[in-house]
Amino acid sequence: MVQRFILLYPLSQIMLKPTVFIVDDDAAVRDALTLMIKQENIIVCAYDSAETFLNSYQLETLGCAIVDIRMSGMDGIELHQVLLERNILLPVIFLTGHGDIPLSVQAMKAGAVDFLTKPVIREKLVNSIKAAIHTSERLLAEKATHQDALLLLANLTDRERDVMLLAVQGHPNKHIARQLGISHRTVEIHKSKIMQKTGAINLLDLARIVHEGE
Incomplete structure (x- = not known):
């Protein structure tokens, strides 16, 4: 070493x-x-x-x-x-x-x-x-930040991306569930996995990662 x-x-x-x-x-x-x-x-x-x-x-x-x-x-x-x-x-x-x-x-x-x-x-x-x-x-530095964000978002499933985009727009879980045709509990599970995969500590931090990955 x-x-x-x-x-x-x-x-x-x-x-x-x-x-x-x-x-x-x-x-x-x-x-x-x-x-x-x-x-x-x-x-x-x-x-x-x-x-x-x-x-x-x-x-x-x-x-x-x-x-x-x-x-x-x-x-x-x-x-x-x-x-x-x-x-x-x-x-x-x-x-x-x-x-x-x-x-x-x-x-x-x-x-x-x-x-x-x-x-x-x-x-x-x-x-x-x-x-x-x-x-x-x-x-x-900006390019490195962008690439880091892309890596964090790369492991999300399509459904998790759908939930994430609605969540960072400020929509509550009930609205997200109704919009995507899934249960409130399923939304909570997806959000938990999103936070885990991206390392975001809250929705504001998640919104930052999404913005940096654009």
């Missing part, structure tokens, strides 16, 4: 460290950004194209991506759209030239968290990254 803990512990620490992904086809920009970010003791991975990044990215990584809008092949706007379509919860910061600002504003409306203009100011870069990492933490 001790040996297993020693093996797993470093892996869990790595997963908790945020990573900044730089996607830019300009080597000089990649090198400059990498140096500035590493000086903040943040892990950096740099890619020369959107395609290379997509081929290597692993889901559920804490961090953010700094993406150049103008790139050969798939551009930054297209990459951001692919991330959204794949439901990849990675906040995106766009790197733009002054003429690309209207495109950046459009992208932010679609879910990007910020945009930085070239040349990048160090203070602005660091503040933007920190804000994006906080957003990443929130998104991953």
